[in-house]
Amino acid sequence: MTTAPQHLAIIMDGNGRWASAKGKNRTFGHRQGAKVVREITQYCAGQNIKYLTLYAFSTENWLRPKQEVDFLMKLLEHYLQSELEVYQRNNIRFIVIGDVEGLSKKLQKLIHTMQDATAQNTGLTQFLALNYGAKNEIARSVISLYERGVFEQARRLKREQGVDYIIKNIENALDTRAVSSVDLLIRTGGEMRLSNFLLWQCAYAELFFTPTLWPDFNAKELEKILQEFYQRNRRFGGL
Ligand code: FPP
Numbered sequence: 001m002t003t004a005p006q007h008l009a010i011i012m013d014g015n016g017r018w019a020s021a022k023g024k025n026r027t028f029g030h031r032q033g034a035k036v037v038r039e040i041t042q043y044c045a046g047q048n049i050k051y052l053t054l055y056a057f058s059t060e061n062w063l064r065p066k067q068e069v070d071f072l073m074k075l076l077e078h079y080l081q082s083e084l085e086v087y088q089r090n091n092i093r094f095i096v097i098g099d100v101e102g103l104s105k106k107l108q109k110l111i112h113t114m115q116d117a118t119a120q121n122t123g124l125t126q127f128l129a130l131n132y133g134a135k136n137e138i139a140r141s142v143i144s145l146y147e148r149g150v151f152e153q154a155r156r157l158k159r160e161q162g163v164d165y166i167i168k169n170i171e172n173a174l175d176t177r178a179v180s181s182v183d184l185l186i187r188t189g190g191e192m193r194l195s196n197f198l199l200w201q202c203a204y205a206e207l208f209f210t211p212t213l214w215p216d217f218n219a220k221e222l223e224k225i226l227q228e229f230y231q232r233n234r235r236f237g238g239l
Contacts, residue, residue, distance in 0.1 A: 013189030014213030098132030
């Protein structure tokens with residue numbers, strides 16, 4: 001297979017360890033991590049990749065010390081204020097996934113401004129996961145089905161059709177909308193877990209774990225991982 005993944009998702013891990021190894025504060029690692037976000041986003045925009053989802057802040061990350069959370073929020077604000085030109089120049093559509101209402105009003109406003117400004121862009125779509133947790137996302141999707149009476153409609157169908165109908169509806173109500181399935185999931189930083197990221201969407205994803213800490217990750221390593229992805233034989237449960 002030589003086609004690029006339609007949907008690439010990345011768990012950007014290792015910022016803190018990268019900074020500590022240099023005797024610096026963890027925030028130094030996040031700042032460097034933001035630069036890598038820019039490099040990888042621009043690289044993907046130049047490839048045949050349609051969707052890039054980056055895990056920037058999870059529903060569990062609020063458990064970190066307040067000083068680190070505050071820093072990450074400020075870094076995100078700064079990123080949204082400064083990156084619009086890069087997104088426009090590279091024809092990138094920007095969409096936040098996650099429980100946006102749990103973010104500060106200021107951040108919500110910046111998110112909406114950036115989303116509106118890039119809504120007509122036709123190249124790469126970047127989903128930035130903020131206050132994101134897959135269980136939270138699936139639960140919100142199920143609530144929306146309940147509110148729209150989808151379960152009542154499903155009960156009128158034969159069992160198998162009803163199940164398919166619910167699956168389709170859950171998928172369409174996820175934050176990633178109908179673009180649900182991830183082809184390739186990369187996690188940097190050496191840990192081998194999903195950390196509540198895109199659980200539904202990764203049903204048939206190829207998984208790739210690299211020990212490289214996120215601030216050291218770059219387009220060259222991504223290119224190598226893509227080469228390996230092309231060699232994998234994806235059977236989706238068939239033979
Ligand atoms: C994980 O590293 C990283 C995060 C929780 C935050 C990710 C944030 C960025 C990459 C930078 C900001 C992003 C944007 C879009 C501006 P960690 O802190 O868990 O590292 P550790 O595992 O070494 O402690």
